[in-house]
Amino acid sequence: MATSAYVSRINQIDASQLDKEIYHILRQQTTEISKLCTPGTIGKWQPEINALLKVVVWNYSLRNGNSTFGQQLLNLHYDKYNKKKAILYIVLSVVPGYLQEKMIDNRLIGSVERGNQIRRFLDWISTTVRLLTFVNILVFLNQGNQPNIIERVLGIYNRPTTTQRPRNIGYSYMTRELLWHSLIELFTIGLPMVNVHLIKQRIKRIWWTRKIIGRSVAPKLEFDTKCPECDQSPNLPRHAGCEHIFCYYCMKARFTVDNSFECPSCGVELHSARMRTA
The missing domain is CATH 3.30.40.10 (Zinc/RING finger domain, C3HC4 (zinc finger))
Structure with a gap:
């Protein structure tokens, strides 16, 4: 990893979690909208809708820039990032999940034996990806960058958008909070007695x-x-x-x-x- 400005590990993890929350909010809204339609009409297209949501989020973030919405909120961006890697990013983010959701549908599987083989293959792939994700987290904790396995595959790094300055932490507010909570606990326990x-x-x-x-x-x-x-x-x-x-x-x-x-x-x-x- 090239030497550059320090990036907080917690900021990188928070940015990833914010991206997931944004996607889940959009997915929840589409689920609420689908309740107004005839039952079963939207459900069969759910894998395509989920993939489309990811593409929409990517289109308004990584396609036109070098940072996701979560990174923008935490003043981060990707270094060593280009158009080619942007396309590979969305492919690796969308295609595996889409294929897994689509292959689970029994209507796309001819026989029971073939279906069992496909499910075993998908379980093996899923287990392998989870193992690689676990290893990547250990490497991330050691090196301090690339918390997502897609970032490591593409060779892109998190960098701060603005120059980070040392923070002066004052403990006066913490002291007041501790005293206040201690006083509240004293009243809560003592007054009923x-x-x-x-x-x-x-x-x-x-x-x-x-x-x-x-x-x-x-x-x-x-x-x-x-x-x-x-x-x-x-x-x-x-x-x-x-x-x-x-x-x-x-x-x-x-x-x-x-x-x-x-x-x-x-x-x-x-x-x-x-x-x-x-």
Whole structure:
């Protein structure tokens, strides 16, 4: 590999992934359009449509320039690239996949035995290509260029479009993010463990005296009755020993935390064993 400007490995891999995502987006859109047609009309032409999409992407990128759409987004381009290699690039990108999709169609295979032979041959080719792709990735990690096997076959290299400058990395933003996420985790874990109602009770005890009743009080549910907890009309009204009526869920939530609590309105200590329907 000729010596030239350094190209980040991650940028090369990201450019390749962006090209794949662009193709998949176009393919997904054609699939959505085909749903409007009669079932089976477009499906039999799917290999041709996939090949045409690749040709369209190539026509507006590598045919008129020396970079794919993914490379353009990351300021990369191909070095040692010409018209001949551009044609070979699209042939190697389209023809193998097209033949594989077309040969799978049983209608193009005469006999079952011939079909099995063709499938075994395609599986062998596919396995070989995957092995070569794996080897190419290992070489790419060592040399730092040509992450795709087609690039290595054609002898083209990734080069930066603009002069790369050393990046000054500041850690102040990272520090703020770490502190913020740590604070959020502290609140997320700690707040549910705080019994807010118990704290409110302790504060209220400073200025009121708890009422002690010797007999249970029969509260009356009236039109303007409000739940002392949520200050709304009681939903599934319940009481537990004082003259006030609670919502079922308000009272049940308090008793889930503790077997007893003080009524927010009168300060009477209520116990879960006394919980009754109003």
